[in-house]
Amino acid sequence: EVQLVESGGGLVQPGRSLRLSCAASGFTFDNYAMHWVRQAPGKGLEWVSSISWSSGSIGYADSVKGRFTISRDNAKNALYLQMNSLRPEDTAFYYCAKGKSVASSYNWLDPWGQGTLVTVSS
């Protein structure tokens, strides 16, 4: 069974940093692109970032470009999101999700992890 488990969320002050992790199991991790999607409480879904199997193709939403960095460690079956210069509008549940193939593009997302809540507030 494919499992994705996010961790690393919490309460952080504006301007500070946080690193999210996603532990993957149940599939050959380095055969798939991976993605981060966020959802502010009570709001809709917003794609954040994607990374191909080899880390050779990476993309970011304009809202996080230059502040967030996605990475992966295929030896550890792990996905990461380094979030710097956090803003109150970054407050959301952050989900990791598995892509459909090695490439970052042309992906639907399945499955999704349970999410981790990041709250940016002073």
Added chain:
Amino acid sequence: EIVMTQSPATLSVSPGERATLSCRASQSISTNLAWYQQKPGLSPRLLIYDASTRATGIPARFNGSGSGTDFTLTISSLQSEDFAVYYCQQYNNWPPYTFGQGTKLDIK
């Protein structure tokens, strides 16, 4: 950026009836469209990909159709577990992937 627009925002339907949800793209996305279901407190679940292919384990009462800019998710004979929020997502152009704002399906 491709903008995805879902309608209606809220749809009230009685159990056993049919629900029709719409999703429109701001430019053609061929059939590169997915539908997700999200229940309160849970993460989204993939229902449909490539506009009309049901994901593994999804009941046959869920049907997707459309191509280009206009897409429909039809749920025939609604069950109690189907009342949730539904999102469409385009994956024709990346980055970014974009989602619709969601349609809440609730019990009439």
